[in-house]
Amino acid sequence: MEVPILKQGQVLIATFQAALSDADLNQLRSALVQQVVRFRSRGVIVDVTAMDVMDSFASRTLREIAHMIRLRGAETVIVGIQPEVAFAMVQLGLTLEGVATALDLEEGLAYLNQKFKTMN
Amino acid sequence: MSRVEIRVTISSDQDIVLARQKGRSLALELGFSSGDATLIATAISELARNIVSYAHSGEIVLKDVQGSNRVGIAVTASDSGPGIPDVGQALRDGFSTSGSLGLGLPGVRRLMDDFEIVSKPGQGTKVGVKKWRP
Amino acid sequence: MAKRDESSELLRELVAHLRQNRTQLREEWVGRISETRLLTAMTKEEIFAEATSVYDSYVEALETETFEALQAYARNLSERIIPRGVETHEVVGIVLLLRDVLARSLFAKYQTDFKKLNRILDAYEPAANRIANTVAVGFVQERERVIRQQQEAIRELSTPVLQVRERLLILPIIGVIDPQRARQLTEQLLRGIRTNRAKVVVIDITGVAAMDVTVANHLVQTVEASRLLGATVIVTGLSPEIAQTLVTIGVDLGKMNTVGDLQGGIEQAERLLGYKVMALAEPS
Numbered sequence: 161m162e163v164p165i166l167k168q169g170q171v172l173i174a175t176f177q178a179a180l181s182d183a184d185l186n187q188l189r190s191a192l193v194q195q196v197v198r199f200r201s202r203g204v205i206v207d208v209t210a211m212d213v214m215d216s217f218a219s220r221t222l223r224e225i226a227h228m229i230r231l232r233g234a235e236t237v238i239v240g241i242q243p244e245v246a247f248a249m250v251q252l253g254l255t256l257e258g259v260a261t262a263l264d265l266e267e268g269l270a271y272l273n274q275k276f277k278t279m280n
Numbered sequence: 281m282s283r284v285e286i287r288v289t290i291s292s293d294q295d296i297v298l299a300r301q302k303g304r305s306l307a308l309e310l311g312f313s314s315g316d317a318t319l320i321a322t323a324i325s326e327l328a329r330n331i332v333s334y335a336h337s338g339e340i341v342l343k344d345v346q347g348s349n350r351v352g353i354a355v356t357a358s359d360s361g362p363g364i365p366d367v368g369q370a371l372r373d374g375f376s377t378s379g380s381l382g383l384g385l386p387g388v389r390r391l392m393d394d395f396e397i398v399s400k401p402g403q404g405t406k407v408g409v410k411k412w413r414p
Numbered sequence: 415m416a417k418r419d420e421s422s423e424l425l426r427e428l429v430a431h432l433r434q435n436r437t438q439l440r441e442e443w444v445g446r447i448s449e450t451r452l453l454t455a456m457t458k459e460e461i462f463a464e465a466t467s468v469y470d471s472y473v474e475a476l477e478t479e480t481f482e483a484l485q486a487y488a489r490n491l492s493e494r495i496i497p498r499g500v501e502t503h504e505v506v507g508i509v510l511l512l513r514d515v516l517a518r519s520l521f522a523k524y525q526t527d528f529k530k531l532n533r534i535l536d537a538y539e540p541a542a543n544r545i546a547n548t549v550a551v552g553f554v555q556e557r558e559r560v561i562r563q564q565q566e567a568i569r570e571l572s573t574p575v576l577q578v579r580e581r582l583l584i585l586p587i588i589g590v591i592d593p594q595r596a597r598q599l600t601e602q603l604l605r606g607i608r609t610n611r612a613k614v615v616v617i618d619i620t621g622v623a624a625m626d627v628t629v630a631n632h633l634v635q636t637v638e639a640s641r642l643l644g645a646t647v648i649v650t651g652l653s654p655e656i657a658q659t660l661v662t663i664g665v666d667l668g669k670m671n672t673v674g675d676l677q678g679g680i681e682q683a684e685r686l687l688g689y690k691v692m693a694l695a696e697p698s
Contacts (some may be wrong), residue, residue, distance in 0.1 A: 165379050179297050179301065180297075181293045181294045181296070181297050182293035182296070183293055183294075212304070212318065212321065213300055213304075213318065213321045213325055214322070215296075215300075215326055215329060215673040216326060216329065216384050216387075217324040217329060235332055237390040238642075239641060239644070241642045242318075243315075243319060243601065243604035243605050243607070243608055243639075243643065244314060244318040244319075244601075244604075245319075245322075246321070246604055246639040246640075246642040246643055247315065247600060247601060247604060247635075247639050248318050248319050248322040248391065249322075249639070249642060250638045250639045250642070251319065251322075251387060251390045251391050251635065252322065252326065252384060252390070252391065253384075253385035253386075253389075254387075255638045255641075255642070256642060261641060261642050261643070261644050263328050263607070263608065263611055263613075263643055263644040263645070264611075264644075266499035267611070267620075267644055271644075314688070315601055
């Protein structure tokens with residue numbers, strides 16, 4: 161399943177869809193890191209609005225994405241976690257600790273822009 | 281007396297997605313709220329994931345259940361994999377075999393209302409969970 | 415096969431009879447309804463209008479031997495009459511009355527041919543019973559749905575999530591919280607965060623008497639889930655007892671944003687949001 165990765169200035173935006181298998185998530189992780197390197201992006205927004213279930217594998221993959229992207233000097237924000245999904249995640253103990261989160265795309269971009277200012 | 285029974289064979293990561301999608305559909309059909317359907321789908325995802333990770337193949341069965349004054353959904357995840365040596369330990373929060381959240385069984389138990397597990401080394405594992413509609 | 419055809423043939427004859435005598439039979443039915451004092455919540459005109467629809471749907475179900483249209487009609491009817499206070503026994507009652515009225519008219523018509531009467535009833539009874547069942551079940555299901563909705567609304571009303579400023583929500587929790595209410599609170603708060611695009615939430619537990627481990631866990635989960643939606647949570651009004659409970663369940667209070675009282679919490683929230691809080695100059 162192809163996930164669109166859009167470039168908006170220094171930020172990459174990846175929109176995750178529902179029904180992504182483990183293989184899809186792994187492929188996405190590699191693709192994102194590749195693109196960050198290729199475009200020398202400073203930030204990545206992963207939009208999970210469409211994901212109706214976030215299980216332990218998805219959660220781990222998001223943490224790994226954030227980690228690998230930070231190794232390349234860029235910042236990751238996860239946006240669009242649905243209220244119901246957030247509730248289910250914390251029941252399972254998946255807190256995405258150490259990964260920045262924001263309500264939606266707009267908030268995510270605001271967060272990154274703020275970060276870029278302080279990073280300069 | 282069950283009116284619906286859905287069986288999903290679990291042997292690949294795609295089956296995990298299939299099982300949880302069917303679980304969500306059934307939950308909504310049975311009148312669960314969208315929030316509850318998400319909890320149920322998440323639990324199914326974790327149970328199916330355990331089958332793939334530890335037993336490589338198994339089955340998830342979804343059924344509707346009738347209680348004395350309520351209806352619910354029953355999910356049974358069974359496999360003939362290696363089994364869990366210490367079930368008590370697996371049910372305590374924080375237990376981990378493969379470095380992350382391990383089997384996630386305490387989490388699955390929190391997501392659902394009723395939880396049962398039978399597992400012996402060499403005899404596979406069977407987890408049964410239920411959620412009731414208020 | 416022949417028996418099935420015969421049955422359909424008889425039903426057709428039956429349906430024709432019911433259509434022919436529609437006006438008279440419907441009048442008779444409406445008469446029985448007021449006799450037995452059912453549907454007292456409705457006016458005569460309303461009863462007549464609904465009776466017409468029910469009669470026609472009834473006959474159509476008999477004719478087509480399908481019940482989807484009837485089910486849809488029953489739900490639709492229930493949606494309209496439940497707010498009027500119509501109860502289950504009334505709905506079941508009027509459908510059974512219609513069944514009786516129609517059966518009697520069949521007795522009258524075929525009284526000279528006992529064998530034929532039996533065959534007609536063989537065709538009529540199962541269909542009529544199924545119709546009564548469909549309407550009753552449809553009504554009960556709709557009623558249960560309404561009750562659930564009302565319960566949800568009551569719960570929501572009793573736990574208000576207040577928007578005080580832009581991007582700032584306050585959730586004052588008062589009284590006893592059981593696990594069900596705690597969960598409903600969390601869900602409501604999370605929805606509120608999304609709707610109001612809140613960046614900071616102040617949860618005030620000054621009014622909470624005691625908190626057991628289960629509910630303390632819910633509080634922690636609420637804080638964690640709020641963060642996943644990009645909101646920071648400030649907990650205010652933590653009593654020493656509740657602080658102790660949280661520590662017992664392994665919460666690192668150092669990591670949780672806590673402030674003594676609600677006012678202090680709101681001020682901190684405003685600072686987080688970038689509002690400048692300025693003191694008014696004292697009059698000299």
